[in-house]
Structure formats: structure tokens, C-alpha cells
Amino acid sequence: MKNAIKGTLLAAALGLALGTAPLTLAQELAPINVNTADAVLLAELPGIGTSKASAIIEDREANGAFKSAEDLTRVSGIGEVTVEGLADQVTF
Incomplete structure (x- = not known):
């Protein structure tokens, strides 16, 4: 059960990180x-x-x-x- 919760939390964190990546890249463009x-x-x-x-x-x-x-x-x-x-x- 603990592994399932950890996996879900890691997946959610990864999804959030990837979801904001385009915003970070757009801010760095010349x-x-x-x-x-x-x-x-x-x-x-x-x-x-x-x-x-x-x-x-x-x-x-x-x-x-x-x-x-x-x-x-x-x-x-x-x-x-x-x-x-x-x-x-x-x-x-």
C-alpha cells in the first residue's frame, strides 16, 4: 500500500513538473x-x-x-x- 501511494505521489509530482516546463522555456526565450x-x-x-x-x-x-x-x-x-x-x- 505504501508503495502505491509513493508511486502516485511521484507520478503527480512528475506531471506537475512537466506541465510547467513550457512556461519556463517560454520565459527564457530571446x-x-x-x-x-x-x-x-x-x-x-x-x-x-x-x-x-x-x-x-x-x-x-x-x-x-x-x-x-x-x-x-x-x-x-x-x-x-x-x-x-x-x-x-x-x-x-
Whole structure:
């Protein structure tokens, strides 16, 4: 009985550790440069999918480089809330 309880506790601890691993890895990733990143990389940013990633690229080609996170609001569909979530995950 004791071995069954130990096994269950170990399995639960392992599950919790593995469940939080992606969060730890995401926090350690380097910020993405929105002026050089391709659509696939941009789409990985929170709140940015494939269509917004394409729109970012189209905007930077038409209007020049982004200088700050706030500049991303010039892209249709990207507002202040999205920018706030991206601020520490992007560079220029």
C-alpha cells in the first residue's frame, strides 16, 4: 500500500513538473525582432496569428521599420492590449 501511494505521489509530482516546463522555456526565450522576423516566428507571439503576422510584414515593407511596441498598433487588428502583452517579447 505504501508503495502505491509513493508511486502516485511521484507520478503527480512528475506531471506537475512537466506541465510547467513550457512556461519556463517560454520565459527564457530571446525577444523576437519584429523588423527581421518571418511570418512563422511572428505568429508564435501571443495574440499574433498567421494573418496578423502577415499584416506586420506587409506594414513594415510599406511603411518602414517599427521603432517601438506601440508602433505595432498601426497594423489592423493589433491594439493596445495586444501591445502590452508583447512589450517584453519583442525588439526592434
